[in-house]
Amino acid sequence: MTNAQTDGVLLSRIIDGEITDEELQSVIDTEEINAGELRQLLECDELIRQTANQDAAVFAESVQQRIDYEEDGPAFTAGLMLRIKRRQRLVTAGFAIAAVLLVSVAYQLFNQSPAPTHAGYSHSHAFADGSHIHFNDAAQVQWQEDAEKINVNLKSGELQAVIEKERQRPYVFSTAEGSVLVRGTAFRLYQEHAQSVINLTEGSVDVESASETLTIHAPSRVRFQRFAAPQAIPLRKQNLFIITDFMSYDDYLAVIAILRDPSFTLCGIIATAGSVPYNQDVDVVHTEIKQTLEAIGYPDIPVHRGATGINLDATVDVPAVDVLHAFAQANEGRIAIANLGSYQAVSAALIKQYPDTAQRCVLANLARQRKGGWVSARDDGEEAFNYVCNNFPGQLYLLDEQLARQWTSIRLADLDALQSSIGKRIRERVTYTTKTMPIWDQAMFAVLSQACLEANTDQSELVIVKELPAGDPEQRGLRTLKFVP
Amino acid sequence: MVDKQSFTEFVLAHQAALRIYVRGSAVKPDFVDDVAQECFLVAYKRFKEFDPARASGATWLRGIARNIILNEARKHARRSRLLHEGLGKILVKQEIHEQNDDQRLEAIRLCLAHLDEQQQQLIKLHYAEEQDAQIIGEQLGMKAASIRKRLSRLRLRLRDCIERRMQGPAESLS
Numbered sequence: 001m002t003n004a005q006t007d008g009v010l011l012s013r014i015i016d017g018e019i020t021d022e023e024l025q026s027v028i029d030t031e032e033i034n035a036g037e038l039r040q041l042l043e044c045d046e047l048i049r050q051t052a053n054q055d056a057a058v059f060a061e062s063v064q065q066r067i068d069y070e071e072d073g074p075a076f077t078a079g080l081m082l083r084i085k086r087r088q089r090l091v092t093a094g095f096a097i098a099a100v101l102l103v104s105v106a107y108q109l110f111n112q113s114p115a116p117t118h119a120g121y122s123h124s125h126a127f128a129d130g131s132h133i134h135f136n137d138a139a140q141v142q143w144q145e146d147a148e149k150i151n152v153n154l155k156s157g158e159l160q161a162v163i164e165k166e167r168q169r170p171y172v173f174s175t176a177e178g179s180v181l182v183r184g185t186a187f188r189l190y191q192e193h194a195q196s197v198i199n200l201t202e203g204s205v206d207v208e209s210a211s212e213t214l215t216i217h218a219p220s221r222v223r224f225q226r227f228a229a230p231q232a233i234p235l236r237k238q239n240l241f242i243i244t245d246f247m248s249y250d251d252y253l254a255v256i257a258i259l260r261d262p263s264f265t266l267c268g269i270i271a272t273a274g275s276v277p278y279n280q281d282v283d284v285v286h287t288e289i290k291q292t293l294e295a296i297g298y299p300d301i302p303v304h305r306g307a308t309g310i311n312l313d314a315t316v317d318v319p320a321v322d323v324l325h326a327f328a329q330a331n332e333g334r335i336a337i338a339n340l341g342s343y344q345a346v347s348a349a350l351i352k353q354y355p356d357t358a359q360r361c362v363l364a365n366l367a368r369q370r371k372g373g374w375v376s377a378r379d380d381g382e383e384a385f386n387y388v389c390n391n392f393p394g395q396l397y398l399l400d401e402q403l404a405r406q407w408t409s410i411r412l413a414d415l416d417a418l419q420s421s422i423g424k425r426i427r428e429r430v431t432y433t434t435k436t437m438p439i440w441d442q443a444m445f446a447v448l449s450q451a452c453l454e455a456n457t458d459q460s461e462l463v464i465v466k467e468l469p470a471g472d473p474e475q476r477g478l479r480t481l482k483f484v485p
Numbered sequence: 486m487v488d489k490q491s492f493t494e495f496v497l498a499h500q501a502a503l504r505i506y507v508r509g510s511a512v513k514p515d516f517v518d519d520v521a522q523e524c525f526l527v528a529y530k531r532f533k534e535f536d537p538a539r540a541s542g543a544t545w546l547r548g549i550a551r552n553i554i555l556n557e558a559r560k561h562a563r564r565s566r567l568l569h570e571g572l573g574k575i576l577v578k579q580e581i582h583e584q585n586d587d588q589r590l591e592a593i594r595l596c597l598a599h600l601d602e603q604q605q606q607l608i609k610l611h612y613a614e615e616q617d618a619q620i621i622g623e624q625l626g627m628k629a630a631s632i633r634k635r636l637s638r639l640r641l642r643l644r645d646c647i648e649r650r651m652q653g654p655a656e657s658l659s
Contacts, residue, residue, distance in 0.1 A: 012637035018633070046509070048612050050505070051612075053612070059496075060493050063522050064489065
């Protein structure tokens, strides 16, 4: 191979991130690198990316949102929450007027239905009686109304509905598999693989399929198929602990989503040293989480001290694992642990100190595919990540951050439902963050708002890529296993 | 108080060049927008200091970017936004030849248009859909290493094509 070819290969490996830090340092030290050539190629890489994406306007908008965010100050302090509440009161009056106008416009639009939604977008529709439906990405929906009823036909995808009790006409939601007569309720309905599932969070509905009707009351979940009677899916309330390093927007929203989900009991939050800011002290994290929970009206959620670092040397003196163990002793069933980062020291400490308790846990972690294998979703904490993946005796799930990212917009649809408890300002911030925040934070929100938490259910929309085999720890070796999503 | 509308126009006018400069300074692709946004944020806060008579907007922004990247290189952070801190220091100090980035973007558009269907698909999958070589390989029934080689060759050819178009009359890539 000629020098020029060697140089070309080397530069490509650098551009593609295929070279280790040590190799690169060696190349730099020996001055083998052609810096001018590398800059040209990197610039070319960006030119191609910009041309392929055509995203100048989106970028400019993101800059503007970031400026707005910076001008608004730090997130989620008690003072800020008060400001938000004050502003909300003012905004509410404006909203009331706008709502009247919107409803009349919506009514006009409604009468022009059926109106299919378009894949790749999500939006809400408000009805004249105050009911509203949110269609998630890829939902294909038609709706029609007459003097007798309002019929919403979900052809594919997912919708969430909040139907007012005081209404003049009944709502009938139908899919290819059957129909749901709504009595005034809130639910999520999704259709895929020749079956439909309704996840009822408020009120009651009649579900009809194969000429049989089942009346269900919240909270409950029912599956229905074209040629089978509706079948209730047992809904066990899942005990859940969340491990987080900092209560930023995505973590906060995930917590709110969990609190509103009847499927889960949030038993506690474990504060651990982490990434934002770098090397954040665990006591500071602990205090900040407590303050945030108080500010947002959830002072009773217990907060426990986790690990003081991110590697295996931080697995001693982790009070949270004693809490997990005591909880397991006092309660039956499995315990779900959702790790909002890749910081595995708490899980590693649990394995070392209480393997029997760990065996009863379901642990969900973000991960990233690389060279056919799986690595930590972040560029650090690999040591503890590998240790946990190879040694966790309970149920362990790896969630692909890329897939989670794709799900973010879908999960963001939940924000409409959450808005009453979050506030407009925070909604704006989330819009900002999803456009600009690094993907692991997006994944964090996506995972926690849905995927991690359904690790214990049979819902098919999980973002789970791979359930690591139980049993022989050797089988979990990340260096040898190649998972196929 | 900076007029936000004017600043948005400033962003739109300079964002492409700034992002190209940032990527050329060894910032990881996932963080190019993040670092560029940070530059604009600094620019917004110090917009009163901007004097077009002393330096063009592009030059002023590059100066801001240079400081941000050098700070990043000094941080020794676990989660760095740079490909390599040493490399960042080297590239950020590279002499920059003023280039018309609008012309470069137009040039690359023309160069991309001359790619064959398979090459365009590769560009789409890697740059628009942000798939890595492993996943593209699985989709196209090829090894990841082959995909990397193809991407590498494509980059070189496109870079050469841009240079030729910037220097002289239009040429095709092939």
